Amino acid sequence: MSDVDGRIAASRAELEATLDAIEDKLNVPKRVGELTEKAKSSYESNPMPWIIGGLSAAAVAIGVVAWAILSNDD
Template sequence: MSSDQSRSGAPVPVPRTAVPLGITDPVTQARAELKAALHAIEVKANVPRRLGQATERRTQRARALAARNPAAAAVAAVALAAAVGAVVWGAVRLYVR
């Protein structure tokens, strides 16, 4: 059985940043490696997309916490607001001086 197929015989999808197995032609192999490298650079360098994904993960975690323990979520929200307020206050104070 080939390593790029599942036990049921269906092909396993290859991530865009990986090189498929079983390529024997050196030119095709080089093209596949270049394509995978360019996709990996695109994924790594796309900061707005990565920030959006991180924000989505944090939002999901916060909603799960709020569903499990509303009191802890309220305390966390107040602590976050106080921290942001302190940072803004400190930045304004430094700017005014």
């Protein structure tokens, strides 16, 4: 194999590795699964911030609904 053939093979291998890395980063189901596992682990280690966050989100949602119902924007 000549020097040119070796460089071509190395370039192809590098391109293949780059494309595999891009494909891995753009793999949405895999990323969602990883995020889900991180969230589960975080909740299991310390659930209090998750509970406070959930209650806060519920309070905001209730406030928005109440504001929409009770506002006089006729």
